Amino acid sequence: MTRVLIVDDQDLVRQGLRMILELAGIEVVGEARDGDSAVRAASRYRPDVVLMDLRMPGMDGVEATRRIVAAGDARVIALTTFDVDQNVVDALRAGAAGFLLKDVTSEGLVDAVRRAEAGEPVVAPAVLARMMDHFATRPPEQPRLPAGLDELSDREREVLAMIGAGRSNAEIASELFISMATVKTHVRHIFAKLDLRDRAQAVVAARDARLG
Known part of the structure; x- marks a missing residue:
């Protein structure tokens, strides 16, 4: 059974999330109302997934995410009221x-x-597209080049740029006139070289590298 930790500073939000998950047969192993208690709870309960509010008093959700992921305690899903938010980008980086x-x-x-x-990945393609629109209108003040960027081939950079633009593997294959198997190989190499977990982080990496 999937084990989940819920982190939010609002009691009603936590209660609502718990009810939805438990009705679906998902075990909620604990709750926390701030980042510090979330880190302790993740270490104690070892959940599979953490639902993490990003805006909380004290330690925020971004720092809590960084510590939980670094400890290897769980997969973290950031919760936000806004579909495009700098805190979300920071959480993906974390x-x-x-x-x-x-x-x-x-x-x-x-x-x-x-x-x-x-x-x-747990970010819908439509939301990824809105993230890219946001990045286009609000470029980063200081470039943060992803570690390992220099190791990418020209083709891998091209594929990363297309991932950043919200393209699916099928769309990339069609536009570059290559097979799906080749696209998947490029994606796997990109993720390995840049130490990425999923396409959501790849979008942030593409933005940071000013690709696309």
Whole structure:
């Protein structure tokens, strides 16, 4: 059974998330109302997935995400009220598996938790597209080149730019006139060289590298 830790400074939000998950047969092993208690709870309960609010008093969700991911305690899904938020970008850099809006449907929440546990991305393509639009209008003040960028081949940089633009593997294969197998190989190499977990982090890496 999937084990989840819920982190949010609002009691009603935690209670609502717990109810949805438990009705779907997902075990909620604990709750926390701030980042510091979240880090302790993750270490104690060893959940598979953490639902992490980003804006909390004291230690925020971004720093808590960084510590939980570094400890290898769980996959973290960031929770936010805004579909594009600098805190979300920072959380993805810190190692979050993706993010959800707080108005996500019950079905969407349950599906996201299960996909996160399975190691899959939990950000919808439409949201990735909005992230890229946001990045285009608000470029970073100081470039943060991803570690390992110099190791990418010209083709891998091209594929990374297309991932950053929200393209699927099928769309990349069509536009570059290569096979799906070749695209998957390029994606696997990109993730390995840049130490990326999923496509959500790849979008941030593409933005940081000023690709696309």
